[in-house]
Amino acid sequence: MMKSLLSDQSLRLIETAIAKYPEGRKQSAVMAALTIAQDEHGYLSTDVLNEVARILEMSPMAVYEVASFYSMYRLKPAGRYTLTLCTNLPCALQGAGSAAQYLKSKLNIDFGETTKDGMFTLQQGECMGACGDGPIVLVNHKKMCAKMTREAVDAFIDDLYGSAGKDKR
Amino acid sequence: MNTPTMLNFGAGAILLSGLTGDNWRLADYRARGGYKALEKILENPNHWTPDQIIAEVKLSSLRGRGGAGFPTGMKWSFMPRHAPEKYLVCNADESEPGTFKDRDLLRYNPHLVLEGMIIAAYAMGCARGYIYIHGEIWECYERMEEVLKEAREAGLIGKNILGSPFSFEVFNHHGFGAYICGEETAMLESLEGKKGQPRYKPPFPANVGLYGKPTTINNVETLANVPYIILNGGQRFLELGQPNAGGTKIFSISGDVKRPGNYELPMGTPFTVLLNLAGGVREGHMLKAVIPGGSSSPVVPASTMLDTKLDYDSIAKAGSMMGSGAVIVIDNSRCMVKSLLRLSEFYHEESCGQCTPCREGTGWMVKILHRLEHGEGREGDLETLDQVAHNIMGRTICALGDAAAMPVRSFLKHFRDEFDFHIKNRRCQVQDYV
């Protein structure tokens, strides 16, 4: 048996996800499995898609379809932290436009780009279901940061640099 | 969880009442009288038959809180009685711009939702349920994993709940970035591990749902109302609201107000009351327009909205929809062309691509609006735009096509002068917000 591309811990988590569904419905765990795999590898390479297909007894094509359909799966490498700013109408009315400008100038990148040090990828996102707290930034598709004023942006970027153990540029 | 939204509830609140932001655990919920409704049912199963529960819910006039407003009791009664394998799905894939009530219910009062779900499963005879949680509110997913663990350990879910013959298993399933999965059949596809592409109906999920089995899909807030109905009776719930729509409603207000957030108010509360609770429009500005029921509901001009009560019939009379109770407030500093462009971009981004009119039409509308916004509008664009929206409506498998078309048609109807101004002067009529 070849060594899996996924860590033992990831494989265990996927097993837990599979157990949520009835017998013979492994495919239902594909979103969980892709999320777990993405958490481990940062993005979903072709090999990872194949590995998920193997584990869940799905056709690789079906896994690829799912991975490309849902917007938070990444099929290409990105920065260490993917920052997704909601720019939808409620967030925009509540200041997402200026948050966007500030983030772009602070990180010196545009939407869709990655900082030179590989720390941050900045992108626009759609509604995250938290409009009351807008503008919203989602870090690595999971950690939600609310009310992104300039001060809040400064604080959380510093925080991320801190937790990455790197000095601020 | 960081930065709790201000919790706002009045004397009549039944869902958010007593919440501090930290008292979400099982013990806290029990202290608030939680799981009493479930106990009441399981202790007296001869009285609380499934039919009796459904009758009570029918009496309450509880209507689906996800947007469509379908009577919940009736929906439950569509489930075939004797099918061996039935599913209950809690729709927590809230992500229509402006809607953010389910997130607060899940993080601040999760056991209430779960109790409602267990009762619903009992009433419909479902042995298994899934809570489909919007991927972006990952922290709610993690909290719900903890909540299910608590409930399982306390014997509230799993085999022989509270020692009764009733068994019900619940699991969380997370989305990962697709608004369309809030559509119930797309959600079922997604639960089955596929792309979230809505199914053609009929057959309806009550007959052919998850894994081809009878399935009911209820919104988070809908289920959260169920324990109250059992404890206090359908009649009392009905009396909280309007004759054809019982209970309270959580209104999520966002946009140009001082205190965006969730406000639980009785059905039929005047819009002005909600606006005042939210602190009114920003200093120095005037109310221009309101999108009263989530981004897909038609926009309503200020003058009309200020005279409108917040319930299904009143908002319908104002030319829009109650939807999920997501109220987006727009003040007079905002450009309606730009606002519409941003909404249309959302539907273009989120269209699943299955049906021709929605797939192609949403892109076409964005292209026209983009030109208008950037001073490249042409004579005839508005007629084309309206025609495109008209051509999408009623011709797609699911409601996303209509949802994309309705804002366009209503913005053009009520704010045509701003669009005309864009074409003639190649710029905005109002100061822009970026």
Add this chain to the structure above:
Amino acid sequence: MSEATVDKSQWLNLVINGQPVQVPPGSTVMDAAIKLKMMIPHFCYHKKLSLAASCRMCLVQVEKIPKPVPACVTTVAEGMRVWTRSETAIAAQRAVISFLMINHPLDCPVCDQAGECYLQENTFGYGDCGSKFVEVKRVVAGKNLGALVSAAEMSRCIQCTRCIRFADEIGGKQELGMIHRGDRSEVVPFVGESYTSEISGNVIDLCPVGALTSKPARYTARAWELSSHLSLSPHDAHGTHIAVHTKQNRVIRVVAKSHEAVNECWIADRDRFSYEALNSDQRLTQPWMKKDGVLVESSWEEALPFAAAALSHIIEEHGADSVGALISPHASLEEMGAWVRWLRGLNCDNLDTRLRTRDFSADASNDSLNPSKTHSPSSIDWLGMPIADIAEQRAILWVGSFLRTDHPLLAIRARHATKKGAAMMSVNAQRADWRMPVAHDWVVPPSKIAHALAQIIVAAQGLKKETPFSLPEELGEIVPSEVARAIAQQLIDANGRAAVLVGSFGLHHENAEALKTLSRVLAALTGTTFGVLPDAANRLGAAWLRAHPITQKGLNARSVLESPRRAYVLFNAEPCDHDQGAVFSRAMKKAQLVIMCSPFKPDASMTRLPDVVLPITPFTEMSGTLINMEGRVQSYQAAVTPLGEARPGWRVIAALSQLMNCPFPESDLHQLRQTFVPTADALNARLAPRVDLAHIKLDVPRDIIHPNENTRAIERVGSVPLYQSDAIVRRAASLQKTTWAMPPRVGMNRHTLNELGLTVNARVRVMDAVLLDALRTEPLSVEIDETLPLRTVRVDTAHPLTWRLSGVSGKVHLEVCDD
């Protein structure tokens, strides 16, 4: 619901556009419209695929329903009133067309689909004039789907998903998919892969627009320049209906022709793309003769008299027994009939079509009066049921069948059966990728297949205690394994709706007759249908004509080479068409005279050049008749006139016959057909009947059922690669560029690899364990293949690198090469 199964009194009445129609319950509005021959425009709907209801082109108005509904998924209710051309319907149709057109590149002038494009037709028929779209159109990158299907212009795609559904539902594997979402959706194969199905070309027919087109036929003609000629595919025994499209007397392409009972609306890729060989420089356009050791162009006037005289001379000197004659089993009844008549007229009985057969033991007891035989030799083995019935079986045991490569379209029917819950089961020497669920895939070395069948027989006997059949002694000691019992149980549980079918590997196996007998017994015992999957387009025709030795002294396809003759007449037969390529080749070397009739120049396996090569026409250039595996007699007509000087084979044989003074009475095609083409009744009388348990005897040699266990010998398992199946296919350029045509490798499982001390990618020659050097492959690379049993190596037959090694089964020796 099929029309036949529902009582007419339950049918539903509806009215479409004022026209009343009755349909069975469960029918859709689309079904009803089709019944009325009324066109409802559509793109994604296809009668053979699942319903997507996504293109929205078939929206119609139904009374009491406020919104227009898609006709393809709307089920009929009693009294329904439908309008397909009402204001509501027309508005919906126009809207959908306008949406489909906005991003369409409008490149009809350079699009191969133009003239036969649904989008064009529906736009003209149902669209609105003019466009209000002034934006930039979407551009979609082309995709690589391999050598056969062009997906270079995916901007034309309208996302109907027909190709995706076909690949999954009919092809059996989700090879294509739609990635991304919204108007960014794109049809793609999996990352880095292409579309490898053996029936991939059907997506060209299915694609309603010009997104998927034929790669070989790309830019060669416009649809309206083509004339269509109905024909049959001569590459396997399916009898597949095709339409040959020609322009200026040249075959431009082949497309599927619907025939519900035979091929539904599908054809295999070799049916579709083999035509490339017909226009290739491999074709012979005039007779050639060998002069000074090389072949040079000649003429009919020179070559034909020479051939006749040379053959006559040998017969005069050495007798007709000194002549051997082999003809392709793909040849038409007309060709075979003329050929048999000619050779019998010359008093020559050394004639055969069974080129890939190894086991001729049944011929030895060729006595129809012998009541002990389980099977009358004059009866013709066939599928045992109509092709369409395969889809209705509840269980099928495939014995020695590589179904997908041998019979791609029969695999589709089997796939249909699995969708209805049928159990597919297999006993074979390799676990194949069936692309359908297989309930039991029993893999044993080639020499153990007989034992496996015997186990299933014993198991069946145990399960059906009331049967009068007494097992012979040889089987008494056999203890059936669990899988044997499971297979027997499935066959019995199917209550007669099951079959035991012997495939090409079984038929070409060194113990083929034993495997057939065991399968017959098993079928009789379990009350199921016995059948074989004939190995060539006209195998049944050959059997009908008795195109094999009929006397004791006649030499069969094997012995006629093992005892070399002075002269050979080859009709579309080359060494790589034969089970014993090297023996074939050697026999030719020793012969004084070799006369070859072929549409093609001799290939590399013909190491001894023929003395005369007479150019005959392939199927597109003549008329002919074939009998398919279900006993269906079908004729085809010429689509183009013969290329160059090529002539129909029967005409060439008639001329030779004339020149050799043994003319036969049939002087034209009509007369040939009257003589050689059977009526359905006459043929049916000779098709092997269902096996009767009372008249069956299991007379299989003991050493076949109980092969020597204590051997570490290596066995070969081989079969004809998908695109080496016949002379036309192996010369078709694009088919040879597919992944199926990669050089064969020597597959073995890891244990075998270790036992042989080999490494992956080592270069080895596989050789006959006894004759070693004489019968061996070229050097081939070793690969790990865990689908094989221990001590079994997979080596394809019939390939330029492997044809010298005889037999699909049997013991082999591996020698490491130093190259």
